[in-house]
Amino acid sequence: MRFLRCVHAEWLLVSSRLTRTRLGLSLLSLGAALLWLHGRGLDPLTVVLQAGALGSIIGASGLAGSEGDRAALTTALTHPTTPLAVATGRWLAMMVPAVVLTIAVAAAIGWQVGMVVSGVVAAAAVGGCALAIVIPLGTGAAWTLFLSIAVAGAIAPERLVALARPGVVRVAAASALELGPALWHYRDIALGNLGAILHALAWTGLGILLASGFVARCR
Amino acid sequence: MTDYALTLCDVTARGLVGVSLALLPGEILGAVGPAGAGKSTLLRIAAGGLRPAAGEARVCGMPVTEPNARRHVGYAGDSPVFPRALTVREVLTYYARLHCASKGERAPVGLVREALELAGLTAAADLRTEALGRADLHRLGLAQAALGGRRVVLLDEMLSGLDAIARRDLRGRIAGLAASGVAVLMTSRDPAALERLAARVLVLRQGRIVRAGPLASLLAERVLEVVLDAPPPEPPPGFRITDAGLEAPLAGRTVESALALCRAHRLAVRASRVRVKSLEEIVLDTHDAR
Numbered sequence: 001m002r003f004l005r006c007v008h009a010e011w012l013l014v015s016s017r018l019t020r021t022r023l024g025l026s027l028l029s030l031g032a033a034l035l036w037l038h039g040r041g042l043d044p045l046t047v048v049l050q051a052g053a054l055g056s057i058i059g060a061s062g063l064a065g066s067e068g069d070r071a072a073l074t075t076a077l078t079h080p081t082t083p084l085a086v087a088t089g090r091w092l093a094m095m096v097p098a099v100v101l102t103i104a105v106a107a108a109i110g111w112q113v114g115m116v117v118s119g120v121v122a123a124a125a126v127g128g129c130a131l132a133i134v135i136p137l138g139t140g141a142a143w144t145l146f147l148s149i150a151v152a153g154a155i156a157p158e159r160l161v162a163l164a165r166p167g168v169v170r171v172a173a174a175s176a177l178e179l180g181p182a183l184w185h186y187r188d189i190a191l192g193n194l195g196a197i198l199h200a201l202a203w204t205g206l207g208i209l210l211a212s213g214f215v216a217r218c219r
Numbered sequence: 220m221t222d223y224a225l226t227l228c229d230v231t232a233r234g235l236v237g238v239s240l241a242l243l244p245g246e247i248l249g250a251v252g253p254a255g256a257g258k259s260t261l262l263r264i265a266a267g268g269l270r271p272a273a274g275e276a277r278v279c280g281m282p283v284t285e286p287n288a289r290r291h292v293g294y295a296g297d298s299p300v301f302p303r304a305l306t307v308r309e310v311l312t313y314y315a316r317l318h319c320a321s322k323g324e325r326a327p328v329g330l331v332r333e334a335l336e337l338a339g340l341t342a343a344a345d346l347r348t349e350a351l352g353r354a355d356l357h358r359l360g361l362a363q364a365a366l367g368g369r370r371v372v373l374l375d376e377m378l379s380g381l382d383a384i385a386r387r388d389l390r391g392r393i394a395g396l397a398a399s400g401v402a403v404l405m406t407s408r409d410p411a412a413l414e415r416l417a418a419r420v421l422v423l424r425q426g427r428i429v430r431a432g433p434l435a436s437l438l439a440e441r442v443l444e445v446v447l448d449a450p451p452p453e454p455p456p457g458f459r460i461t462d463a464g465l466e467a468p469l470a471g472r473t474v475e476s477a478l479a480l481c482r483a484h485r486l487a488v489r490a491s492r493v494r495v496k497s498l499e500e501i502v503l504d505t506h507d508a509r
Contacts, residue, residue, distance in 0.1 A: 075314075
């Protein structure tokens with residue numbers, strides 16, 4: 001119970017960041033851009049997956065990526081909380097706007113439950129990964145992840161792998177796409193693919209654990 | 220048996236060698252010394268933010284590494300940073316929620332109100348932290364450190380870089396906090412900042428405590444200042460040359476005997492006065508004694 005209450009404390013950041021910083025406007029811009037791309041022919045599942053994944057990266061950047069936020073973790077840890085509670089709370093806090101964006105985009109382009117579940121699960125997995133990246137590396141790393149997910153999420157993995165030089169680079173690219181939280185995995189969630197769900201859950205858990213490790217180092 | 224609020228027993232870490240201290244409830248202990256003396260490291264170990272290589276720190280009898288100990292010890296760093304885009308009240312609410320995480324504990328609203336009053340931030344409660352001046356940031360640091368009825372508060376350079384009025388105000392608030400039974404350990408690069416506040420002082424140099432004791436006894440050392448018509452070619456034994464003439468500690472001798480020594484050296488004494496040593500001079504003495 002104590003852990004959950006500490007997690008809940010992190011939610012206080014969401015509403016103020018959405019209304020007082022660029023976070024809210026960035027999420028609205030992302031939603032508008034994805035709807036525009038849908039109008040230009042981008043398929044609905046990709047749009048919803050991108051909304052979840054990119055929304056959570058923007059959320060991670062807005063809620064934990066700035067130098068001030070990372071420095072403030074030191075002060076937070078002098079209070080009775082734990083690094084795991086901080087990381088879990090931040091992850092949940094950034095998930096809230098990403099999930100709302102996913103649902104709003106799905107509602108705008110034609111509601112399908114499987115599609116929405118895929119988007120939310122993609123948000124959870126990519127969000128975990130993003131949090132583990134922004135806490136040690138900051139907002140710059142979040143934008144690198146944003147661009148890579150945006151590009152890799154819109155192109156078939158086979159085409160991306162084929163772009164790499166044969167040899168070690170191609171093996172590395174294929175491994176990254178296979179092991180990383182690439183969106184092509186999560187397309188199958190809409191079809192009920194258990195492997196894709198487990199992949200996403202693994203990234204969610206791993207991301208939060210890694211993030212809590214980095215939070216602990218802020219002491 | 221004495222119930223110490225904070226004890227450090229033979230603590231050794233990077234930049235700190237075998238430091239031991241004990242702090243009673245309601246006591247204010249000042250740690251002074253030049254940059255790199257180990258003051259901040261000492262506070263971070265006492266706050267549980269840094270594990271010592273050897274030795275142990277305890278708060279209210281508990282090892283500071285225990286999560287429960289953080290309910291009793293608060294820490295304000297020398298460069299206070301708070302989550303951005305939040306108001307002062309929201310920042311304190313965020314921390315207060317962590318203190319009220321167990322069922323049956325006080326509501327965060329009450330803790331926040333108390334902390335705002337303690338730090339004198341009630342008027343600035345709805346200002347965003349980005350809009351705060353240095354003095355108010357330090358007040359917010361004090362408020363969050365004392366939040367939730369902490370029994371030990373660690374303040375790193377809390378009085379540094381402030382104007383005289385803000386410094387006096389904060390000194391009063393820290394003294395009030397100690398009067399309520401909270402033990403305060405604070406550091407300062409500027410020894411003068413602690414002269415009117417700390418009951419006990421320890422001087423650190425290169426990670427070691429080189430002097431320690433009640434402030435009153437440290438400041439009991441008297442110095443004779445002698446103004447001369449012309450600078451002497453060589454000072455009498457025990458004296459040192461200053462801009463105005465000479466000065467010497469009066470340890471174990473009278474003013475008359477010291478002045479007689481000057482006359483014996485055929486020095487034209489224009490005036491003389493006795494003053495007490497400042498804490499800054501004590502720090503400088505320990506530095507020069509290397």
